[in-house]
Each structure stands twice: as structure tokens, then as C-alpha cells.
Amino acid sequence: MYGLIGKIKTLPGQRDALISILIAGVSGMPGCLSYVVAQDSTDANAIWITEVWESKESHKASLTLPSVQQAISKGRPLMAGFGERFETIPVGGQGIHV
Template structure:
């Protein structure tokens, strides 16, 4: 049986004035994902209304690939750097059904 793709939107709320610094770390993660075959999409967005709100849009070959991407030392180091900047996060996990890019 073929595994389903995995998608997520994650809304990060940075501490006041820390949105740009958090976005830079997330952009580093996006750059790292360029070489990960199972990562099909990783886009970092910043809210036009609130520069301390950052959205990440992800599409992965499956849930296991997403989970594995968080296990390496490089990912762990980025997470450690990002955590002090994050006031909150709201992940939305999705099951893609189709469409352009999916």
C-alpha cells in the first residue's frame, strides 16, 4: 500500500521584534530541505499585517519523511536556536488530496 503524502501549515508567533530572526532560521531550514528528496515543498512566509507571525508551508512524500527530517543534529541545532524566539506555534497537519504542485 502506498503511503499518503504529508502536508502542514505551521503558524509561528515570534516574541515581539523577533520575527525577522526567526524567519532567517526557518529560511535556513528551507535551504537545507533543498537536498532532501522527500521534501517536495518548504516555503517560509511572513504575515503582511504582523512581521512577528511566520507561516511555514510544507509538503513531504509521507509523514515518516517529515518526522525523520527533525531527527538530525543539524535540525536539532536549528530548533535550539529558534526556540527562544518563539512565543507560540500552531501546526495544522493535512492530508493532500491533489492540485497543482501536489
């Protein structure tokens, strides 16, 4: 499995709009076991995304899907930049079966 945890910084006041775009653009991603969008609890302009995929290749392939490309295009103008990014190797947990 392949995991990814990343922080996106939004332009002031655009966090909720970007969250809506990201959540709407995630349907039908083959190989995606979990995709969670969360508000940062201390930064009103930051979002954390936690993803679990069957493989790194599944994640890479998802970036070519029309729905994902559309979400990226719509969301990019609301982004101020990126923060931390961590790749992980999920080994289990609720909703994840190895």
C-alpha cells in the first residue's frame, strides 16, 4: 500500500471553498482506499489531506482522471502553497485490510 499526508495552504478565506472542490473531485478513484480532507486546527488557511492507496501507481494514475484534473484546475487559484508532505506505508487500521 501507499500513503500520503500533505498540507495545502489556502488564500485567506478560501479554505472552505477549496475543501468543497477537493471532496467533490474524489469520486471514482480506482485503487483509493481512503481519502480524508481535514481542516488544520490551528491555521484557518490550511488543509490536511490523508490518502491511502493500493499502490503508488494507483495514486499516480488518479492524477490523470478527468474529475481529478478538473478539481486541480478549479482549486489551484485558491491555493497559497503547500506545506509538509509525507509518504507512508500503511499497514492496517480501520477500513484498511491488508
